[in-house]
Amino acid sequence: METKTNDLPAIAQNYSHIKGWGIDADPKNDPTYPIKHRTNDEQTGYSWERPTQQPVDVEVLRSIERPTISAVFGTSTPPSGLSGAIRRYAFKYSESEYGHWLPLLLADRVNMVEGIIDDFRRGHVPNIFAERGWKAEWKHDPQGLTKKVLIGTAVTVVVFMLLRRKR
Amino acid sequence: MLAMNYRGPQRVRVSHKPMPEIKHPEDAIVRVTRSCICGSDLHLYNGNVPDTRVGMTFGHEFIGIVEEIGSEVHKVKVGDHVLVPFNIACGKCHFCRQGLYGNCHESNTQATAVGGIFGYSHTAGGYDGGQAEFVRVPYANVGPTVIPPDMDPDDAVMLTDVVPTGYQAAEMGGIQPGDTVVVFGAGPVGIMAARCCWLFGAGRVIVLDQYEYRLEFVRNYANCEVYNFKEMDDPVVFIKKITDWMGADVVIDAVGAEAAGSALQTITGRKTLLQAGSATALHWAINSVKKGGIVSIVGVYGPTDNLVPIGNVVNKGLTLRANQASVKRLLPRLIEHVQNGILNPKALITHRIPLEEAADAYRMFSSKLDNCIKPVLIPPSARM
Structure with a gap:
């Protein structure tokens, strides 16, 4: 069984070929003995002078685990449509609840369909092949892409035939 | 401006979006010069992170030139070439004061478990990210760090995450x-x-x-x-x-x-x-x-x-x-390591791809095509 030594300079000789070996070593950093060296400043900081509040000019959904909107927030893609309604519902639950996260995942999928509808509404036909990066896949892995297309086609045909047979 | 635009699982495109604006006195607007795709972006790309909304721009690893600053920004000035940590941190809250810049309590309204992150869904604050020509950078007195003049931009962008x-x-x-x-x-x-x-x-x-x-x-x-x-x-x-x-x-x-x-x-x-x-x-x-x-x-x-x-x-x-890395806490030591040749981060970059080809870049990285390890997106203005 291997034995270890704590003699840093002695060990360092074995690693002279690795640039920077041991330069950040801190033998006192032992997280298995997690008694943090406290300065007591930690306990005085539970309230702080808050940064200026960003004006709330878009709808921002707020986790119910906090009392206020954070001083700054992102303004990308505010909730809208059916997905927005689902997201508003999700935010009635805490981050600890499936009632929060599962509706958000559902909303993401609904939002994807909304995105396609919105594209058509604007007269834009989404180029699904380009969006999925199939040009790169064709260039670097044509066999993989061919296999993927064939499997997708086969599954579609089987589903279509099963649906027809039921009628 | 051109920006990566998420359309659903494994579907992204680059399209024109409105220019970002100063929304807060500590904001800066940065013109992006490099932006990486991160392995964790693939969780968003695959639709695995709840509250990832269609139309969002990803990208939390970027550097760029400060184009505009809010009235309370004094740490960076217009024209500075800065690297921007992926954490959005106020520098004042209980957590930031302990060096936990990845756990800021004043940058994410939607979730308490994580601080704000650029371009990382509304679960991480709903900020558009840096896979674009321009990006809004909140708390510009805290995160953005001027890139040392002798540092290669490819090294700098790797220091953001x-x-x-x-x-x-x-x-x-x-x-x-x-x-x-x-x-x-x-x-x-x-x-x-x-x-x-x-x-x-x-x-x-x-x-x-x-x-x-x-x-x-x-x-x-x-x-x-x-x-x-x-x-x-x-x-x-x-x-x-x-x-x-x-x-x-x-x-x-x-x-x-x-x-x-x-x-x-x-x-x-x-x-x-x-x-x-x-x-x-x-x-x-x-x-x-x-x-x-x-x-x-x-x-x-x-x-x-x-x-x-x-x-x-x-x-x-x-x-x-x-934890999410506390980038700001670690930056001084890591910049030193890069400058002294201890670390050579740019060696990890295998692909430099125009921003306009972001969909192909995501596919290459996601499917590990062409021995891809780290792709970097470069906007048109940075290619001139």
């Missing part, structure tokens, strides 16, 4: 001189973590992955032992065998939610989303570390639950340490 995350993975391992460290994952963060383990005095560094080209890269870059877990019956038994049947002193999970290697985890975590990603790497980490050992987690998981052997954590007396 990859280098600090890899370094913190090693730091959280509490590595003692001579320790054996196992790193799961030879993606950019795993590669950097393996390299940084030596800086903390590791005696042996072992990396496991399933892609030979990545293992080959990390073997040369980080001077470590590498093994392909696809060639093993059981990676945990393998690690026990090569560590005198004790297990590693420290194990780093540098994979997160996209892990391969277990059909059960893949089906429940990646295909059906019944858990918050596939926790195979974390499962192996817990089981292959020695009793009393340390598991350092920097792989990203979703906010719900994962299947991991928590009973073994108790019975083996393990210490789990994890």
Whole structure:
């Protein structure tokens, strides 16, 4: 069984070929003995002078685990449509609840369909092949892409035939 | 302006979006010169992170030139070339004051478990990211750091996430001189973590992955032992065998939610989303570390639950340490390491791709095409 030594300079000789070996070593950093060296400043900081509040000019959904909107927030893609309604519902639950996260995942999928509808509404036909990066896949892995297309086609045909047979 | 535009799982395009505006007196607008795609962007790309909205722009690893500043910004000025940490941090709250810049309490309204992150869904604050020509950067007095004039921009962009995350993975391992460290994952963060383990005095560094080209890269870059877990019956038994049947002193999970290697985890975590990603790497980490050992987690998981052997954590007396990297805290030391040639992060960049081809770049990175390790997107104005 291997034995270890704590003699840093002695060990360092074995690693002279690795640039920077041991330069950040801190033998006192032992997280298995997690008694943090406290300065007591930690306990005085539970309230702080808050940064200026960003004006709330878009709808921002707020986790119910906090009392206020954070001083700054992102303004990308505010909730809208059916997905927005689902997201508003999700935010009635805490981050600890499936009632929060599962509706958000559902909303993401609904939002994807909304995105396609919105594209058509604007007269834009989404180029699904380009969006999925199939040009790169064709260039670097044509066999993989061919296999993927064939499997997708086969599954579609089987589903279509099963649906027809039921009628 | 041109910006990457998320349309749904595995569908992105680059389209014109309105220019970002100053929304807060501490905001800056930055013209992006480099923006990476991160392994954790793939969780968004695959639709695994709840509240990822159609129309959002991803990108939390970027550098750029300050174009406009708010009335209370005094730390950077127009024209500065800055690297922007992926964490959005106020610098004033209880957590920021302890150096926990990844856990800021004044940058994310939608969730309390994580601070704001650029371009990382509304669960991380709803900010558009840097895979665009321009980006709004809040708290410009705190995060953005002027790039030293002698630093290569490709090194600088890697200091926004990859280098600090890899370094913190090693730091959280509490590595003692001579320790054996196992790193799961030879993606950019795993590669950097393996390299940084030596800086903390590791005696042996072992990396496991399933892609030979990545293992080959990390073997040369980080001077470590590498093994392909696809060639093993059981990676945990393998690690026990090569560590005198004790297990590693420290194990780093540098994979997160996209892990391969277990059909059960893949089906429940990646295909059906019944858990918050596939926790195979974390499962192996817990089981292959020695009793009393340390598991350092920097792989990203979703906010719900994962299947991991928590009973073994108790019975083996393990210490789990994890966090989003606290980039601002680590930057001074890491800039020093890059300038002194201790770390060479730009060597990880394998692909420099025009921003307009972001969809192809995502596909290449996601499907590991053309031996891709780290793709960087370059906007038109930075290519002139």
